[in-house]
Amino acid sequence: MPYEQDEAAAPPERKRTEAKTNSAIEIYREIIKENIDYDILIQDPKMDKDRLDEIVEIMLETVCTARKTIRIAGDDYPAELVKSKFMKLNSSHVEFVLDCMRENTTKIRNIKQYLKAVLFNAPSTIDSYYTALVNHDFYGSK
Known part of the structure; x- marks a missing residue:
């Protein structure tokens, strides 16, 4: 037989396609890690590496989806918009x-959906969040 048993199960074209897909996923994983300064973040002793890895995987899964739309907080958004926002996220x-x-x-019933929503909304809510926190600390202490 010209093929081993494993090779006969999947035609060579499929193996090449899977290899391309896997390499694309790894490329996106590295880009995401670079964008969020992963190597710097994990050096922080307060940083929970497992949580950080979960965030990277959720971002990766979202960026690599083949869907046309992605549901965020009950609303459907064009996948390209969501992917674009996720690829612009940084360490902050x-x-x-x-x-x-x-x-x-509060209890979070679907942590994956919650994280997707917070990641998606992070660029537009981060400033207000920290302003409110500073105001609370400054005016709440009087």
């Missing part, structure tokens, strides 16, 4: 998301 956004997780006291 990730730290903001982790702060939101720490501050949240």
